[in-house]
Amino acid sequence: MKNVFxxxxxxxxxxxxxxxxxxxxxxxxxxxxxxxxxxxxxxxxNKIRVAFNAGVIGEYYFSNRWSLRTGLVYDSKGTRxxxxxxxxxxxLNYISLPxxxxxxxGSGRNWFLNFGPTLNxxxxxxxxxxxxxxxxxxxxxxxxxxxxxxxxxxxxLDENTEFFLQYQGxxxxxNVTDDLxxxxxxxxxxxxxxxxxxx
Numbered sequence: 393m394k395n396v397f398x399x400x401x402x403x404x405x406x407x408x409x410x411x412x413x414x415x416x417x418x419x420x421x422x423x424x425x426x427x428x429x430x431x432x433x434x435x436x437x438n439k440i441r442v443a444f445n446a447g448v449i450g451e452y453y454f455s456n457r458w459s460l461r462t463g464l465v466y467d468s469k470g471t472r473x474x475x476x477x478x479x480x481x482x483x484l485n486y487i488s489l490p491x492x493x494x495x496x497x498g499s500g501r502n503w504f505l506n507f508g509p510t511l512n513x514x515x516x517x518x519x520x521x522x523x524x525x526x527x528x529x530x531x532x533x534x535x536x537x538x539x540x541x542x543x544x545x546x547x548x549l550d551e552n553t554e555f556f557l558q559y560q561g562x563x564x565x566x567n568v569t570d571d572l573x574x575x576x577x578x579x580x581x582x583x584x585x586x587x588x589x590x591x
Contacts, residue, residue: 416453422586428469433575443468461494469578481520486512502546512536538564554588
């Protein structure tokens with residue numbers, strides 16, 4: 393019984409110590425698996441492209457419940473199309489800049505929900521076609537903006553370090569290209585892991 397009480401006390405202290413307060417700043421390197429596609433005004437036969445993301449997210453805390461979240465993320469988007477037994481893949485790579493509010497909730501503030509605009513700057517655009525890889529950067533819009541929405545959970549490792557798991561969604565507002573008569577917009581689901589360092 394004494395051991396159970398001691399473990400409970402240590403767990404409670406670690407939850408309190410792991411919370412960030414007003415004025416705190418954190419940095420979090422992350423990597424993740426992206427499942428990307430295009431949303432469209434037409435019924436497309438495209439499929440999910442599996443790729444990755446990697447970056448660093450910084451947060452400034454206004455209180456132990458609210459923070460501003462931003463950073464730089466190398467973000468892979470695009471889609472995969474199978475047509476007449478052949479495969480075509482759009483491989484769009486962006487440098488993304490999220491500008492999100494982040495709400496921390498739960499008894500230990502270990503859960504977080506972020507939302508807000510994400511700015512995306514095209515770094516490369518290629519297409520895999522049966523004849524080989526071609527560059528499509530000239531026909532792809534160089535800027536994309538959309539709404540990001542994510543939820544995650546932080547595990548306290550020590551007073552200044554946390555490990556996190558996160559789902560992050562994104563829906564773009566800008567057409568990927570102006571060369572087609574239909575709407576094509578980026579849509580991404582990402583599953584991320586990372587480590588948060590309190591500075």
